Amino acid sequence: MKSARKSSLWALLLVLLPVISLAASMIEVDIQRVAADGLWEYHVHFFNASPSRYADRLVLTLEGLSSPVAPGKILQGEEHTVVATSTQKLDVLSGTIRYLTCDDQTCTMVNEELQIRPTVPSRWPSWLLPTLFFSGLSLLCLLLLWKIHWIYPVLVFAIGTLAFFGFAANQDSTMRSIGSTLCISCVGLETLPEAFALEEDYAQEVCDMQPHTVEVFHTEWCKSCPAVVHFLEQLVARCPNIQLVDIDAEKDHQLAVEKGVVTGGKTVVPTVLVDNSQRIVGASGFPDRLLKALKEVEP
Amino acid sequence: MKTPNRKALRHFTRILGILLVFGGAFGLANTFFVFPGLSCYAFPYSVSICPMGILQNFLSTGTALLLPLAFVMGLGLVLGRGWCGWFCPFGTFQDILGVKTRPGKGKSLWWIKFVVLALTLFLAWLASDTLFCKVCPAGTLEGTLPYLFNGTATLNPASILHLVTLGFVVVMVFFYSRFWCRYLCPVGAIFGIFNRVTPLQVRFHSDKCLHCNRCSRYCPQGLDVVKEVNGTDCIKCGECIVCDALSLEYRPVSRKEGIKRRLASSKKRNITK
Numbered sequence: 339m340k341s342a343r344k345s346s347l348w349a350l351l352l353v354l355l356p357v358i359s360l361a362a363s364m365i366e367v368d369i370q371r372v373a374a375d376g377l378w379e380y381h382v383h384f385f386n387a388s389p390s391r392y393a394d395r396l397v398l399t400l401e402g403l404s405s406p407v408a409p410g411k412i413l414q415g416e417e418h419t420v421v422a423t424s425t426q427k428l429d430v431l432s433g434t435i436r437y438l439t440c441d442d443q444t445c446t447m448v449n450e451e452l453q454i455r456p457t458v459p460s461r462w463p464s465w466l467l468p469t470l471f472f473s474g475l476s477l478l479c480l481l482l483l484w485k486i487h488w489i490y491p492v493l494v495f496a497i498g499t500l501a502f503f504g505f506a507a508n509q510d511s512t513m514r515s516i517g518s519t520l521c522i523s524c525v526g527l528e529t530l531p532e533a534f535a536l537e538e539d540y541a542q543e544v545c546d547m548q549p550h551t552v553e554v555f556h557t558e559w560c561k562s563c564p565a566v567v568h569f570l571e572q573l574v575a576r577c578p579n580i581q582l583v584d585i586d587a588e589k590d591h592q593l594a595v596e597k598g599v600v601t602g603g604k605t606v607v608p609t610v611l612v613d614n615s616q617r618i619v620g621a622s623g624f625p626d627r628l629l630k631a632l633k634e635v636e637p
Numbered sequence: 638m639k640t641p642n643r644k645a646l647r648h649f650t651r652i653l654g655i656l657l658v659f660g661g662a663f664g665l666a667n668t669f670f671v672f673p674g675l676s677c678y679a680f681p682y683s684v685s686i687c688p689m690g691i692l693q694n695f696l697s698t699g700t701a702l703l704l705p706l707a708f709v710m711g712l713g714l715v716l717g718r719g720w721c722g723w724f725c726p727f728g729t730f731q732d733i734l735g736v737k738t739r740p741g742k743g744k745s746l747w748w749i750k751f752v753v754l755a756l757t758l759f760l761a762w763l764a765s766d767t768l769f770c771k772v773c774p775a776g777t778l779e780g781t782l783p784y785l786f787n788g789t790a791t792l793n794p795a796s797i798l799h800l801v802t803l804g805f806v807v808v809m810v811f812f813y814s815r816f817w818c819r820y821l822c823p824v825g826a827i828f829g830i831f832n833r834v835t836p837l838q839v840r841f842h843s844d845k846c847l848h849c850n851r852c853s854r855y856c857p858q859g860l861d862v863v864k865e866v867n868g869t870d871c872i873k874c875g876e877c878i879v880c881d882a883l884s885l886e887y888r889p890v891s892r893k894e895g896i897k898r899r900l901a902s903s904k905k906r907n908i909t910k
Contacts, residue, residue, distance in 0.1 A: 348830050352710060487890040489834055490714075497710045504704025513669040513704060516694050517678045517686040520780075527781055527790040527799075559694070561766060604681050606789055619789050 349492055365393055365412070365448075369431060371456035377423045380431070380456060382407050384418040393437045394445065400433035402426055430455055471502060515588055516559055520604040523562040528622040534569040536576065540625060545577040547636055552580055552628075553611040555587040555599045562621035563608040569624060570610075643875050643885065647723055651732075654724040658779065660684035671708035673716070674725030675824045677773065679780035681787075688712075688824050689769055693761035713831030721818055721825050722857075722874030727775045728818055732857065734807060735814040740859045746820050747870050754823035771795060774817065777803035814857045818872065829869035836889045837873050839866045845882040852877040 370381040380403065386393055392414055398407040402424055409418040432453045438445040475498040479491035504510070522528055554570055556563035567584065574582040587594040587605045594600050598617075599609045610618040616631035618624065654674065661667075661682030672678075672685040691705045712720060721728050757769040770776050777799040784790040809816040818825050841863065852862040855876045860866065862877045875885045 352706065485892065487834075487892055487894075490889060493710065493714050493834070497707050497714065500703050500707035500710070503701075504707055507701070507703060509700070509704040510669040512700070513671075513686055513691055514667055516691060517669070517683070518667040520679050522784075522790070523795070527784055528793050528795050604679070604683075620791070622791070622793055 346489060346492065349489065349496065352496070365396070365435070365437060367398065367435065367452070367454060369454050369456040370459050371427075372459060374423075377425060378427050380422045380424065380428075382420045382422060384409055384412055384420070386412040386414060386416050388414060388439075390414060391439050391441050394440055396435070396437040398433060398435045400431045402428045402431065428456065468502070471498075475499075515557075518605060519557050519559050519588065520606050521557070521560040521562065522606065522608070522620045523560075528562070528620050533565050534625050536569065536572045536625075540629065541573065541576045543629070544573060544632060545579060547579060547632060549579045549581070550613050550632060550635060551583065553583040553585060553597070553614075555585050555594055555597070555605075555607055555609045555611075557586060557588050557605065557607050560607045566608045566610065566621050566624050643878070647874065650723045651726075651729045654726045654729065657685065658683060658726050669704070671705065671712065673712045673720040675727045675773070675775045675822060676725075677770075677776045677779040679776065679784075681783055683779070687775075688827070689757060689773070690767060692758060693767040693769060696758060696762040697765045697767060709827055710831075713828050714835060716828075716837050717832040717835030717873065718825060718828045718869075718871060719835065719837040719873040720828055721822075722872030725818075725824075727778070727822075728815060728872070730778065731806075731810050731815050731817060735810040735816075735857075738811055738814040740814045740854070740857055749820050750822055750826040750829075753821055754826040757823050769823070772798065772802045774799075774803040774806045813859065815872075819858055819870065825872075826869075832869055832871060832873075833867060834890070836887045838886055838888065839871065839873055839875065839877065840884050840886050841866055842882050842884070845880070847880070847882070849880075851879050852883060855879060 366385045366387055368383050370383070372379040372381065380400075382398065384396070393412045394410070396409050396412060400407065400422070403422045404424070405422070407420050407422050409420050412418050430453055432451070434449065434451050436447070436449045439448055475495060479495050482494060483491045552570060552574075554563075554567055556567055570582050574580050585593060587599055587607055587609075591600075591605075594605055597609075597611060597614075599606055606619060608619075608621055610624075610628065610631075612618070612628070612631045613635045616634050618627050618631055656663075657672070658676050658680060659682045661684050665684045668684055668686075670685045671688050671691060672683075673688075675689065676683065676685070676687055678685070678687050678690055688705070688709050692702065692709070695702050695705055716723070753769075760768045781790060781796050781799040781803075785792070785796065790796055806817050806821075813819060846863065848863070850861075850863070853860065856862055857874060857876055858870050858872055860868070860870060862883070865871065866877065866883070867873075873885070877883055878885060
């Protein structure tokens with residue numbers, strides 16, 4: 339039985355890990371959309387998931403809503419609902435959330451952009467599905483326990499719980515998007531570049547050229563993209579003849595497919611297109627390759 | 638199960654594993670399913686997600702490990718390291734290369750893969766980057782090499798490092814069969830935790846054993862089969878089944894027998910020389 343105890347310790351450790359990491363996540367926001375006399379009501383629901391930190395001076399600004407939503411202070415594990423109205427029926431709400439996350443001694447400022455799809459209130463009570471799921475799971479575990487070693491029900495219950503909360507947190511779509519993006523530096527196809535400095539001679543040479551369009555494709559997961567995008571932004575601020583088009587290859591997937599940024603089901607980022615003809619893939623030695631491409635398209 | 642059938646079935650499942658890697662070539666779209674083995678999702682045709690890649694990615698962005706962990710635990714519960722022996726394409730790759738390699742001994746360094754696993758996860762959290770992927774030989778095979786051929790990647794320090802790690806594994810496979818699985822694979826380490834619990838077991842009938850130790854000569858993991866079958870390093874491939882004393886079966890541990898009983902222990906052997 340000693341080794342059974344060891345196995346159960348491992349199982350316990352695996353269950354504890356996500357609980358610990360859950361504690362790190364902070365404010366959760368979801369919005370329900372309700373029709374009310376020619377107006378649309380948006381019930382903004384805040385939840386502080388952290389057991390140890392409280393949120394203070396919380397302000398949520400959403401486009402399309404007249405005034406910002408400000409519930410102020412939310413203590414550990416507390417919920418808060420605020421109602422905002424709008425004349426428009428919005429399918430995606432985008433905006434920013436700002437708050438201080440504090441423990442007894444220190445506070446840190448959080449400032450994040452977010453996009454939320456409002457849900458329509460369902461006819462079934464929200465507790466019904468989880469209750470059915472977990473009672474079914476518990477029943478299955480009890481049945482298993484009847485005949486076989488107790489480690490199986492424990493594991494089945496742990497896996498079921500993790501999967502339930504994983505799907506509830508939309509982790510399936512996160513996983514899919516990670517899987518379908520090839521961040522070139524992530525598999526070590528090139529060294530992760532530091533930020534590129536814009537030199538005076540370089541900028542002068544580019545500014546003297548004819549007008550050109552530079553399209554840059556990047557994604558949220560890409561680790562070498564920020565250096566490229568930042569460099570291009572610097573260059574554009576300096577040279578008015580260069581027009582920069584900034585494209586999130588995940589959000590504008592169709593465009594990425596059309597421009598050949600997606601090969602064999604994989605989105606390859608960072609990819610830079612100069613005047614739709616010259617292609618620069620990856621970030622290593624980017625400034626030199628950009629200059630070469632610009633010289634190629636120069637009449 | 639009779640021996641020829643088992644071998645044919647194992648060839649079949651391993652081909653399925655390779656086909657799953659090429660899923661995108663058959664028009665399948667990307668899914669959120671975790672691949673049961675080490676297979677890089679940077680591969681142009683991949684449709685499922687590398688378990689190590691997703692764990693590191695989640696840790697590096699500070700996301701709670703819910704669904705990835707559920708997948709990894711579920712896969713571990715179903716077959717344990719049986720995935721390594723019956724499905725993993727990188728294991729098949731090593732089997733093909735090491736077809737002439739004598740298994741050889743060398744169990745003493747088995748714990749290195751747990752160090753690799755712990756370091757991988759800790760460094761992903763610490764550095765907010767998927768550092769293991771930058772040296773992973775499966776990443777070379779499925780990420781670096783295809784992209785070098787189609788011109789997306791160039792030779793640079795990072796891709797050369799990748800080629801070096803794959804080269805190292807390939808060379809070592811000629812000395813130790815399944816070198817990567819035996820000593821270094823972190824996915825094998827995770828599945829190894831579930832190895833005594835999973836219903837897939839190589840059963841050892843001690844009363845039928847003649848102690849000739851012929852079985853150990855066939856084990857690709859270099860185990861002393863009678864002592865270590867079903868342990869953390871056993872990949873349940875069934876290569877050791879050369880006599881009636883060993884058989885492969887799929888049966889959960891019952892309430893009465895402890896999990897320890899599944900390990901064929903040397904103490905319980907009745908040695909008569």
